[in-house]
Amino acid sequence: MTKPLKVLVPDAHLRDLDVERGVTGDRIDYMVFDETDPAAIPDDAWRSCDAILVWHRMRITPEVVAKLDHCRLIVRVGVGFDNVDGAACRARGIPLSNVPNYGTTEVADHALAMLLHLVRGIGTYQARLKADLAAGFRAEDVPVVRRIRGATFGAIGMGRIGTAIMRRAAAFDMKVIYVDPYLPEGHDLGLGIERVRTLSDLLSRSDVVSLHVPLSAETRNMIGRDELARMKPGGILLNIARGGLVDVDAVHDALKSGHLAAAGLDVLPKEPPVPAPPLLAAWQRDEPWLAGRFVVTPHAAFYSEAGYLDMRTFSAEILLDYLFEGRLRNNVNPGWDAHAL
Known part of the structure; x- marks a missing residue:
């Protein structure tokens, strides 16, 4: 044998x-x-x-x-x-x-779930009702609730997961644009969406920015203070790819200043995030300025x-x-x- x-x-x-x-x-x-x-x-x-x-x-x-x-x-x-x-x-x-x-469909579903959680105020409504069923039974005065139909969804990377997320965003009547320097010309024609040439262009035009790229020397901290500043005021950031793509301290500051409306992170630069960076520490303390504007999950988007x-x-x-x-x-x-x- x-x-x-x-x-x-x-x-x-x-x-x-x-x-x-x-x-x-x-x-x-x-x-x-x-x-x-x-x-x-x-x-x-x-x-x-x-x-x-x-x-x-x-x-x-x-x-x-x-x-x-x-x-x-x-x-x-x-x-x-x-x-x-x-x-x-x-x-x-x-x-x-x-x-x-x-896991492609799971990750795509997770990204849209995070977006919907934020733009439909789910976290805020839950917290209000838990605190007081009578006083909390109201729809108004929620930090991020907005219509996403017609909003621009900017995808960084258009591989398998980016494509799956794009299809879901389009199904919610969002306009999808993307940047991906590694795909051949004409790829956008097959998808029926708009391709932009630069990350800066995508950031300045998008209401929602979502990352779908691998972590490498080239992509590490590709979203930092300068990139967040280029985003439209009131934008939303989603990262379900790799934690090292995003400077979470810069996200903390952009949220606290009000320039960034909300963020959803499934991945973090250090996992588990111990000790907690300022963003997660503020979230753990339920600081009022962050309420309803941030959602985090434990690198679980892939899972079912x-x-x-x-x-x-x-x-x-x-x-x-x-x-x-x-x-x-x-x-x-x-x-x-x-x-x-």
């Missing part, structure tokens, strides 16, 4: 891996840990593994990659792969793949039971396809094969 391959899972959320084992059977022997620090994983596990399934809680640094003596593939269990040093993997001849084909099952199933299938069939899927560090042993 062929000896099973060793796959290291250094930061598993669920140590049983029943889903993954159901896909791979006895062809793979999983080494499962629930750690966030690579140093907590024995060196022998790094050096002996044939592949790695990594979630989002551990960073695969160049120092870790240097230990991967036998690793043939790293699969990021999710879409974003900024916690894995793709260049170090490339130099080591190790392909890196992600799982882009799960069905989406979670897809993510884990597809990750295991990617392992099988490459390790046993030589078919590489969803590679995100092209050029690795030039360095392969």
